[in-house]
Amino acid sequence: MTDSAGAGRKSGIPFIDLQAQRERIREHLDDAIARVLEHGNFIMGPEVPELEERLAELCGCRHVVTCASGTDALLMALMAWEVGPDDAVFVPSFTFASTAEVVALLGAQVVFVDVDPDTFNLSPSSLQSAVAVAREAGLRPRVAIAVDMFGQPADYAGIRRVLEGESVRLLADAAQSFGASVGSAKVGTLGEVSTTSFFPAKPLGCYGDGGAIFTDDREVADVLRSIRVHGQGTNKYDNVRIGINGRLDTLQAAVLIEKLRIFEDEIISRQDVASIYNRLLGGVVKTPDVLKGRTSAWAQYTLRSGRRDDIAAGLRAEGIPTAIYYPKVLHEQLAYEHSLRVDDLSVSGRLATTVLSIPMHPYLNERTQEVVAEAIHATIGRDGRVPALDEDGGS
Ligand SMILES: *Cc1c(COP(=O)(O)O)cnc(C)c1O
Numbered sequence: 001m002t003d004s005a006g007a008g009r010k011s012g013i014p015f016i017d018l019q020a021q022r023e024r025i026r027e028h029l030d031d032a033i034a035r036v037l038e039h040g041n042f043i044m045g046p047e048v049p050e051l052e053e054r055l056a057e058l059c060g061c062r063h064v065v066t067c068a069s070g071t072d073a074l075l076m077a078l079m080a081w082e083v084g085p086d087d088a089v090f091v092p093s094f095t096f097a098s099t100a101e102v103v104a105l106l107g108a109q110v111v112f113v114d115v116d117p118d119t120f121n122l123s124p125s126s127l128q129s130a131v132a133v134a135r136e137a138g139l140r141p142r143v144a145i146a147v148d149m150f151g152q153p154a155d156y157a158g159i160r161r162v163l164e165g166e167s168v169r170l171l172a173d174a175a176q177s178f179g180a181s182v183g184s185a186k187v188g189t190l191g192e193v194s195t196t197s198f199f200p201a202k203p204l205g206c207y208g209d210g211g212a213i214f215t216d217d218r219e220v221a222d223v224l225r226s227i228r229v230h231g232q233g234t235n236k237y238d239n240v241r242i243g244i245n246g247r248l249d250t251l252q253a254a255v256l257i258e259k260l261r262i263f264e265d266e267i268i269s270r271q272d273v274a275s276i277y278n279r280l281l282g283g284v285v286k287t288p289d290v291l292k293g294r295t296s297a298w299a300q301y302t303l304r305s306g307r308r309d310d311i312a313a314g315l316r317a318e319g320i321p322t323a324i325y326y327p328k329v330l331h332e333q334l335a336y337e338h339s340l341r342v343d344d345l346s347v348s349g350r351l352a353t354t355v356l357s358i359p360m361h362p363y364l365n366e367r368t369q370e371v372v373a374e375a376i377h378a379t380i381g382r383d384g385r386v387p388a389l390d391e392d393g394g395s
Contacts, residue, residue, distance in 0.1 A: 011319040013359055013368055016201055020363035021266075025258055032254040045250030051257050052212075058260065059178070059188030061214045063221035066248040067228055070175040070197020071098040073211035075105060076246055077171055077193045078143065080223045083108050087142040088134030090168075092122045093331040093341070094348040095147045099173050100330050100339075109139050112331040112341035114348055118289045120149035120302070120355075124158035129342040131166065137340055143169045148177030148187065150325070150357075151203065151297035152290055156182065156190050171195070175211075176299035178204050179267040183293050188214035198248075198256060203270070203297040204263055206252040269362035270298035276366055277301050277358070280373035284380065285311070300325060301360040307380050308356045314379030315358070320372055323357045
């Protein structure tokens with residue numbers, strides 16, 4: 001995800017407006033940063049455990065271990081479970097590179113799984129095929145990584161049903177969804193272990209890289225804390241396992257504590273923005289579905305259209321920025337040429353050619369959204385109502 005504001009020359013509409021958020025809490029941020037510069041505990045200073053406590057409180061999980069990035073969070077979770085060679089890890093093909101690369105880094109086998117066309121999330125039935133693919137290849141099915149794409153939690157109940165009787169652990173890549181929920185269960189509690197990212201463009205972003213790992217399992221949390229500091233035992237010069245330098249900077253923790261104070265309010269604003277887009281764009285393009293009983297953190301507002309490239313060009317002509325997450329699915333990337341996969345990854349492939357993310361942030365006003373919607377209407381024609389998206393992705 002881009003963290004550049006990407007303001008359109010003509011419209012001045014940014015894709016994400018981090019400055020509007022900064023204006024809102026400027027003094028608090030400045031004070032928090034100054035406090036860290038004053039006490040000087042830049043590594044594992046008091047703001048780090050304070051943030052961990054607040055994150056745990058917000059999502060209702062027992063243990064939170066912050067770390068250096070969303071990618072490290074995934075890596076550390078797999079390391080804590082001792083994932084390695086001969087292990088199969090199931091990953092959706094329609095996701096960011098991190099989800100798969102951490103598996104390969106540990107010498108385990110990625111098995112690519114298809115996603116659901118409406119939620120963009122891991123398909124439980126495709127996961128079932130993937131478990132069979134792993135077995136046929138002589139691998140041990142070990143972990144399924146469900147990604148909460150664009151902010152909506154994956155189908156954890158459906159995935160659990162498929163995994164029943166298997167000793168496959170469920171890891172939630174919640175890099176885009178912190179702040180969302182399924183019923184009364186908040187993101188952070190949906191996987192056995194859940195991870196998130198504080199990359200600036202994520203719903204809860206810091207001013208650099210950062211991440212966190214959530215679990216109710218005390219032992220796993222202790223192992224994660226050890227992995228975070230080079231596999232330390234009683235201290236960092238006592239190495240009881242292989243670890244990494246995976247710490248979150250104190251400065252970033254201080255920034256996040258201030259951003260957390262307005263976070264729930266921002267999530268509500270994101271939902272309002274999404275509802276307005278749904279109303280303005282429904283029937284013209286395929287607007288994103290959020291399933292009943294779930295909320296999304298709306299990391300992105302991603303529409304689908306067989307005329308995606310025309311829409312992007314039309315918006316660009318008006319100076320309105322867009323982004324494509326993701327233009328190329330992972331199973332087609334050179335790096336994953338030799339990876340295992342289910343036979344049918346057609347939904348992932350079709351999404352890569354039909355998705356388009358438009359400006360989304362909590363400070364977007366309705367007038368601006370109307371400008372965006374008008375540009376989309378003008379591009380694909382108001383009358384005749386272009387069919388949203390047929391099965392072939394063409395319309
Ligand atoms: C952003 C993202 C990550 C990685 O987070 P970083 O903090 O950039 O390392 C992992 N998975 C998904 C789905 C993401 O969107």
